[in-house]
Amino acid sequence: MNNVRDIKYMQRALDLAARAQGRTSPNPMVGAVVVKGDEIIGEGYHHKAGTAHAEVIALNAAGEDARGATLYVTLEPCSHYGRTPPCADAVAAAGIKRAVIACLDPNPLVSGKGLKIMEEAGIETINGVLQEPAERLNEAFFKYIRFKTPFIILKVAMTLDGKIATGAGDSRWISSEASRHYVHQLRNTCDAIMVGIGTVLKDDPMLNTRLDEPDAKDPVRVIIDSRLDLPLQSKIVRSAKEQRTIVFCHQQADRDKTELLKQNSIEIIPIAGNREKLCLEEAFKALGEIGIMSLLAEGGGEINGYLVEKGLIDKLYCFIAPKLVGGREAPTPVGGKGIPVLNNALPVKSMEITRLEDDILITGYL
Numbered sequence: 169m170n171n172v173r174d175i176k177y178m179q180r181a182l183d184l185a186a187r188a189q190g191r192t193s194p195n196p197m198v199g200a201v202v203v204k205g206d207e208i209i210g211e212g213y214h215h216k217a218g219t220a221h222a223e224v225i226a227l228n229a230a231g232e233d234a235r236g237a238t239l240y241v242t243l244e245p246c247s248h249y250g251r252t253p254p255c256a257d258a259v260a261a262a263g264i265k266r267a268v269i270a271c272l273d274p275n276p277l278v279s280g281k282g283l284k285i286m287e288e289a290g291i292e293t294i295n296g297v298l299q300e301p302a303e304r305l306n307e308a309f310f311k312y313i314r315f316k317t318p319f320i321i322l323k324v325a326m327t328l329d330g331k332i333a334t335g336a337g338d339s340r341w342i343s344s345e346a347s348r349h350y351v352h353q354l355r356n357t358c359d360a361i362m363v364g365i366g367t368v369l370k371d372d373p374m375l376n377t378r379l380d381e382p383d384a385k386d387p388v389r390v391i392i393d394s395r396l397d398l399p400l401q402s403k404i405v406r407s408a409k410e411q412r413t414i415v416f417c418h419q420q421a422d423r424d425k426t427e428l429l430k431q432n433s434i435e436i437i438p439i440a441g442n443r444e445k446l447c448l449e450e451a452f453k454a455l456g457e458i459g460i461m462s463l464l465a466e467g468g469g470e471i472n473g474y475l476v477e478k479g480l481i482d483k484l485y486c487f488i489a490p491k492l493v494g495g496r497e498a499p500t501p502v503g504g505k506g507i508p509v510l511n512n513a514l515p516v517k518s519m520e521i522t523r524l525e526d527d528i529l530i531t532g533y534l
Contacts, residue, residue, distance in 0.1 A: 177268070180211070180240070181270070182305060184200070184212065188213055188216065189357045190357030191385075192216055193308075193461040194312060195216075196214075196309040198214045198242050199212070199214075199242045200223045200226035202230040202239055202240075209234070209237065210229035211229065212225025213225070221245075221246065223258060236263060236265045237265065238266040238267070239266070239267045242271075244271070244273040244295075246278050246282055247281035248277045254282070256281075256285035264286075265292065266291065267286050268297050270302030271299045271303050274313045283295065316457070317453055318461055318462055320463055321482065321483045322475060323466050325489070326501050327342060328492055331498040331500060335496070335498040337370065344489065344525040347487045347489075347524045347525070347529065352379050355377045356381075360388040360455065361388070361464045362463055363392070364393075365392065376411060390413075390414050391414070392416050393415050393416070394442075395443060396421045398415060405429065414435045415434055416438075416451045420438075421436075448471070469500060476506075477505060481514075483534070486530040487524070487529050516532035517532055517533045
């Protein structure tokens with residue numbers, strides 16, 4: 169059983185790691201704390217890919233005092249050369265006496281090997297302290313490493329009777345200001361945001377992050393547009409030089425329109441499928457190849473339906489506003505053919521419920 173002291177310092181390491189949420193892709197978030205006696209003598213976290221790893225930052229802060237100390241780290245120290253040297257070697261060289269690790273690295277290049285390097289150097293190692301929250305913190309990284317595709321987050325906002333707009337098409341605003349602010353915080357932590365061309369044609373959105381924070385970042389915009397109907401005068405095209413934008417289209421999409429969009433800094437990726445429905449699995453594979461680790465899907469209903477029918481959703485954020493609009497023609501958040509047998513409905517697991525002003529936010533995993 170984990171002792172109280174180990175839990176205390178590992179929680180500090182997790183809190184440090186979380187400071188870089190949405191900034192380390194395709195690397196994991198990692199925090200590290202060096203403790204001697206009952207005093208933290210060094211700490212740090214990985215800020216972004218290509219910069220020093222958490223363990224090295226913490227060890228450098230501790231200096232010579234690290235010899236004989238305990239290292240707490242949220243993920244197994246790496247054992248291979250990437251952009252930086254192996255952290256497991258640095259831990260051994262620093263004279264660390266005891267290493268407490270939250271969870272092993274799922275990367276086959278590392279998994280168990282970093283632990284072995286430290287053990288062979290005579291370091292006492294303990295693995296599994298606060299393992300569940302550590303794995304949850306890096307859930308996108310864990311999926312990306314195993315499958316080389318992004319962690320897919322579905323966000324929907326609907327009325328109490330399950331509508332995402334009125335029958336006349338009015339959808340501003342279903343959710344509260346607090347809920348909309350929360351969505352921008354989500355965008356700030358995701359690598360990419362995805363919508364279908366229908367949403368673009370209807371709303372002409374920017375799909376950026378609007379937060380009054382100095383380090384806020386815009387996600388990569390991903391548009392599913394089989395026929396390349398994206399208007400050249402849309403906000404997305406006009407701002408493509410400032411915010412990276414990728415459009416997935418049919419393999420036989422219009423070549424002239426392709427060139428016009430490319431001239432406006434839009435990246436065009438043709439994929440398989442028909443002119444009505446593209447193969448999103450192929451799109452996700454392509455996004456994984458360019459290092460997109462997490463993707464926020466914001467609609468509309470047909471794309472959401474595809475994600476549900478194909479079982480592609482990892483996590484759900486469902487905002488429910490206490491409003492009723494009714495109407496047979498009013499759209500719902502999940503379109504498509506749907507699941508025909510109720511016993512095959514996708515269960516939402518590890519569900520959490522939060523109040524945001526008058527709205528209810530339900531989060532969970534599929």
